[in-house]
Amino acid sequence: MTHDPSRRALLAKTAAVAVSGVAAVGAARAEPLPVPDSNKSLGRPLPPEEYGMPSKYESHVKRRRTDVLVNKQNYSDWSFTPLHQQLGTVTPTGLIYERHHNGVPDINPDQHRFAIHGMVRQPLVFSMSDLMKYPSVSRFHFMECSGNGLTDWLKPAARTVQQTHGLLSCAQWTGIPVSTLLDEAGVSPSATWALAEGGDGSAHARSIPMKKLMEDALIVYAANGEMLRPENGYPLRLFIPGWEGNVSIKWLRRLKLGDQPWHLRSETARYTDPMPDGKWRQFSFEMEAKSVITSPSGSMKIRPGPIEIVGFAWSGKGRVRAVDVTLDGGRTWREAQLEGPVMDKCLTRFRLRWNWTGEPTTIASRCVDSTGYVQPTVADIQKVRAITGFVQHHNGVFPWSINEAGEVKNAIA
Amino acid sequence: MTHDPSRRALLAKTAAVAVSGVAAVGAARAEPLPVPDSNKSLGRPLPPEEYGMPSKYESHVKRRRTDVLVNKQNYSDWSFTPLHQQLGTVTPTGLIYERHHNGVPDINPDQHRFAIHGMVRQPLVFSMSDLMKYPSVSRFHFMECSGNGLTDWLKPAARTVQQTHGLLSCAQWTGIPVSTLLDEAGVSPSATWALAEGGDGSAHARSIPMKKLMEDALIVYAANGEMLRPENGYPLRLFIPGWEGNVSIKWLRRLKLGDQPWHLRSETARYTDPMPDGKWRQFSFEMEAKSVITSPSGSMKIRPGPIEIVGFAWSGKGRVRAVDVTLDGGRTWREAQLEGPVMDKCLTRFRLRWNWTGEPTTIASRCVDSTGYVQPTVADIQKVRAITGFVQHHNGVFPWSINEAGEVKNAIA
Known part of the structure; x- marks a missing residue:
């Protein structure tokens, strides 16, 4: 389905097709395109009262229980927001x-x-x-x-x-x-x-x-x-x-x-x-600065050419001050553009233009918040934490790998 | 239904009931209230995937076709947002x-x-x-x-x-x-x-x-x-x-x-x-500054005592700079409090504390936007516009009357 925003990155940005290249449609015509059936028929009438729902064409957009960490019951369980399909900073209720x-x-x-x-x-x-x-x-x-x-x-x-x-x-x-x-x-x-x-x-x-x-x-x-x-x-x-x-x-x-x-x-x-000394830290309430690239992201496929990198950043300590993006596995970082309004303790969208040459690489984002705190790497975290079992507060820089075929995968997995 | 936010104003603000006044519940007990059934039973399990819906107890919150201006068909028609039930500036999709x-x-x-x-x-x-x-x-x-x-x-x-x-x-x-x-x-x-x-x-x-x-x-x-x-x-x-x-x-x-x-x-x-000279104005695109009190508003009922007046203000020309509220039919005006973030061309919520004595009165709000434009009265508009038939762009100050019984009604009707 080409309307799936997760496919945003599937096509190189040769976005628009010139009308002159479309059969039987001339640039000078009053109607540049065939009049669609929806222009020639009655639509659905309004009911007396209603609470509106998404289009049937969007029925694939759901929150989901994970098939990664399978529970044998579904009472003490989780469901996940489809961040790659979220268009804007407000999550649909x-x-x-x-x-x-x-x-x-x-x-x-x-x-x-x-x-x-x-x-x-x-x-x-x-x-x-x-x-x-x-x-x-x-x-x-x-x-x-x-x-x-x-x-x-x-x-x-x-x-x-x-x-x-x-x-x-x-x-x-x-x-x-x-x-x-x-x-x-x-x-x-x-x-x-x-x-x-x-x-x-x-x-x-x-x-x-x-x-x-x-x-x-x-x-x-x-x-x-x-x-x-x-x-x-x-x-x-x-x-x-x-x-x-x-x-x-x-x-x-x-x-x-x-x-x-x-x-x-x-x-x-x-x-x-769990901490390296064998003790366990209690009351670690604050969610520290974090970010992730949502497009392109895992299970998407890209093609060489211009790519719009998009993601979310956030911090429990305040506002997002900056987001850096690496396109070469962490060797160099470029500052992404933040989309306003940037609000306190709120999701903030970032974006960066990239021209992918087709070479395999790893991409990731790094958030800096208004306190100056910089999102750590997984290696940074491992120095101060013990990584055993169900560890909470994983705010490490998260990498996606891209192979020669343009397939995007979890680079930690 | 006491959870209906439209009843926000129904009760005087003697909000909280002291625990000591509630039978068999003492302030010193570890459990100040009877443990509800929901604490003693399994909840609804999580489905594999879902798009969530409002509670069954909120099924009265709907957008509605009007019964005021009845259409004989429902293809070229309107449905209205329940502003008195909107909690926040974002309208539920x-x-x-x-x-x-x-x-x-x-x-x-x-x-x-x-x-x-x-x-x-x-x-x-x-x-x-x-x-x-x-x-x-x-x-x-x-x-x-x-x-x-x-x-x-x-x-x-x-x-x-x-x-x-x-x-x-x-x-x-x-x-x-x-x-x-x-x-x-x-x-x-x-x-x-x-x-x-x-x-x-x-x-x-x-x-x-x-x-x-x-x-x-x-x-x-x-x-x-x-x-x-x-x-x-x-x-x-x-x-x-x-x-x-x-x-x-x-x-x-x-x-x-x-x-x-x-x-x-x-x-x-x-x-x-339509204009007073008999001509009709075309291309009056801009929605000028406007506001309305949503609580208390038409069909609600209030009681003497402290009342929280709440409403929305907006302007197609920029930000809301201020909202004034009259509690005496327009003789005097008091500046309401604006709730942030106040954004450009965006709904802005205002509020004002009022102690209603029980005397019949008329209340209304007046928006001032960032260009200095002041929301006009209906009389102001009538000087420069002809009021005939389906007139567009009615941004006049809108009054609600309150009678001795506390019943709130459209003061223009």
Whole structure:
């Protein structure tokens, strides 16, 4: 299907066909092309009311469970955003990635309650209609699973960028600053941590520092202009900008304030990082600067000639300042063009023109964020981390190899 | 349904219920609330692949054909965005308003062609895969039908803000600057206008000044991260930022360059504005600064106490600089708070805290844009325009009346 944007790179950029080269169509004619059937027939009429859906010709654009890291069940599982098919920085709401610990609960918003308790002056319970009355804010932010890319450490097998980096999405999130509600409850001066718990079958919970909650965390009920989808936490979730997705607790039902972390299962058995000295690092919340080339990317095929290199960059620490691209396996780097608006903790698109000669090579991108942090290589990371099992926070420079036939493949696998 | 955001204003802002006031729930308990059933059961498992949909509890959120201005057919018709339910500045893609002249055509993108011809050095024909290779840009812009609000001139009958202002949406549009393709075709120095024609059954077409096309117009194939929906022009449309929606030709199949406008049906019989001297104004493309309060708005009900006033403002001439709100029928105005990022030719959300005493009143908003233009009153517009029949470009200040019972109604009707 030639309309698949993943084929963007399939054809050399000899883009337009001169009309004079098209049989029976002259440049001087009023109708330069045969009038299509769609011009000669009635279209589909408007129904009385509707919620629109994508074209049937786009039915291949789906989020997918991975066939790389196969689960024997599909309750504690993931689905991946098709980044190579994302056109713009906003992820279509129906394609925002998922990570559930016990499937998607069915929560009636009229019955949902959210509580703030623990070390507060006045414990509070909110219904959804209570919450909808508070002043809201809307912010564009990426969201990334700490496990994004973990399949590429020990036994790299992922083929497409959906599989290597698809636990990543971006949306306009709408909700209430957590600080607004905590101020109303009256936070004890001794409270330094909060336990956030979801209303799903796993009762997924995390300990979160009060400092971040007061800084920029949101109690979110909408994404991209509408109420959250069930799989994204309907009717209420926490959203912690720039931090690993699993702390943005979905189906949020309570925040309990305390003076130390709870050392929950997701802070001991999971979501921890092995270090070279044999110890495991806890509470590595921040998603550090990262980037990936989405076109050309794994399973695409290119032809010699001009190629438009396109990708995404992001940082949990702030804005993307620059993205460098290597076209020769890391020997030299060229600065890519960033597409505005470049927003804080938000996906940013970069692009670079390249003339591929047909020689096999390896391409990759490297993000520099507004703090000056430079996305590390895998070798850099291996110096300070132990790479064993399911390692989180893999933000290494990610290479795609291109062979003589123009086939693009995961260069780590 | 208490989760309906249109009920945001229904309850006074005595938002949170103290836990101590809730039976059998004590502030000191580890579980401040009964554990909900969703915490005790398996959720819905993940399917192998999916395109997500809104919650069943949100099925009332739809775009709708109007029952105010009833058409006897539904091919040349409109559907309206539920602005009072839009949470954030991005309109959910499935809720972007529609205006069709002959229904929604079914166009196979593999067969679609787009031509540039007329006064060019080299006529060009593009397939969709040709177009996907060009450097793209993504921009947040509102889109508004020139007829938005026309039902409120002669016989005002619209009750909700969906009916009064719902021919308005906002999205991240992705495509190619028109200038890129025109430069490739080589524009004749004499070319001052272009005819843009769609591939629908009405062959809807408009004459557009070359200056605007070269300035910021886009050939768009995606909205909010994915390929356009069929009703929004799939697979290709023109997008003219800040101008009346009908020039952003959907299902775009050609641009023909010339040295004068074509005076098409949509430039003589429609999309023209009657003036006081009996003449009709043509080519009034720009959508001037406008705003509307979406909450509280028509058909909502409020109670005395603190009220959060929320609305949208926009301008086809640039950014929103300020929004003033009157709470006393226009006698006094207070400056509302704008929510960032405030972007060029983009919906901007404003808000203002109000303590409603219970006295009947009329509320309204007034937009000031970055050129200094101030949204006029209906009386202002009537001085320079003739208000007869289907008048386009109604950007007058729009009032909602509130009676003693707290019922919010269209104050023009």
